[in-house]
Amino acid sequence: MKIEDKTVPIREAPTSEEIVIKIKDLRKCFGDNEVLKGFNMVLRKGENLVVMGKSGSGKSVMIKCLVGLMAPDSGIIEVLGKNIDQLDQMELDELRSDIGFLFQGSALYDSMTVRENLEFPMRRHRKKFEGITDTLPLVKEALENVGLAHTMDLMPSELSGGMKRRVALARAIILKPKLILYDEPTSGLDPITSKEIIELMRNIQHKYGTSALIITHDVDCARVISERMILLVDGINYAEGTFTELIGSQDPKVNAFFKK
Numbered sequence: 001m002k003i004e005d006k007t008v009p010i011r012e013a014p015t016s017e018e019i020v021i022k023i024k025d026l027r028k029c030f031g032d033n034e035v036l037k038g039f040n041m042v043l044r045k046g047e048n049l050v051v052m053g054k055s056g057s058g059k060s061v062m063i064k065c066l067v068g069l070m071a072p073d074s075g076i077i078e079v080l081g082k083n084i085d086q087l088d089q090m091e092l093d094e095l096r097s098d099i100g101f102l103f104q105g106s107a108l109y110d111s112m113t114v115r116e117n118l119e120f121p122m123r124r125h126r127k128k129f130e131g132i133t134d135t136l137p138l139v140k141e142a143l144e145n146v147g148l149a150h151t152m153d154l155m156p157s158e159l160s161g162g163m164k165r166r167v168a169l170a171r172a173i174i175l176k177p178k179l180i181l182y183d184e185p186t187s188g189l190d191p192i193t194s195k196e197i198i199e200l201m202r203n204i205q206h207k208y209g210t211s212a213l214i215i216t217h218d219v220d221c222a223r224v225i226s227e228r229m230i231l232l233v234d235g236i237n238y239a240e241g242t243f244t245e246l247i248g249s250q251d252p253k254v255n256a257f258f259k260k
């Protein structure tokens with residue numbers, strides 16, 4: 001009879017090339033409202049990391065600090081090996097061309113067609129597309145990835161909520177980013193459409209090998225997509241582990257996340 005090896009592999013500390021995001025002691029307050037009080041996080045290459053936190057806990061603030069849209073009060077943020085705080089506007093723009101951002105809500109430009117929405121980041125990051133005169137194949141490829149090639153000439157007002165989210169996803173991947181930040185990718189969608197979006201996120205990770213930070217309070221989304229999770233509670237990284245580890249926790253603050 002074969003004896004199973006039950007030894008648990010030791011998770012070695014990641015080397016710097018394997019680290020895509022590193023946040024150390026991030027603090028941010030708005031007047032008396034102390035939102036982040038020393039938040040720490042590491043995202044490794046190729047990993048899907050979910051950050052969960054209740055509404056108003058500071059998830060969007062954290063993600064905005066990450067891409068330099070909001071300045072933290074203190075703390076160190078390194079993204080793709082660059083310290084955000086030390087970059088000038090040009091360097092920040094260049095870094096952002098390697099980051100896909102799915103904003104909370106979708107945030108498509110209402111006055112632009114689907115195609116124009118997708119071309120927008122390409123125009124912003126012209127340097128990355130130097131030598132490419134015809135954007136159409138790239139727009140088509142990004143839309144095909146989300147099953148919406150036929151919507152290219154439609155306006156956002158002609159799309160359903162789920163379709164808008166898919167277009168936003170296509171826009172986030174058109175730059176072939178190394179890292180994708182998802183802020184509540186399934187919020188406001190019905191369970192079936194949510195599942196479809198999660199499936200697309202997984203397909204994208206397999207196809208392009210991107211690393212992803214997913215902010216959500218959707219337990220089903222976290223279960224399906226996360227390889228590791230961090231719970232943001234009281235402004236800090238309160239708990240960390242796999243979905244299975246966290247759902248089995250006895251800590252009442254951790255437990256509260258998983259109660260239906």
Ligand SMILES: Nc1ncnc2c1ncn2[C@@H]1O[C@H](COP(=O)(O)OP(=O)(O)OP(=O)(O)O)[C@@H](O)[C@H]1O
Nearest residue numbers: 030033035053054055056057058059060061062104
């Ligand atoms: N620009 C701002 N000025 C003042 N306060 C802000 C600003 N942005 C965020 N806040 C405050 O910071 C706190 C965290 O907001 P944030 O948007 O990060 O929450 P969240 O965790 O993303 O919530 P949700 O799940 O509802 O999206 C809230 O109390 C909010 O009022």
Ligand SMILES: [Mg+2]
Nearest residue numbers: 059060104183
């Ligand atoms: Mg938010």
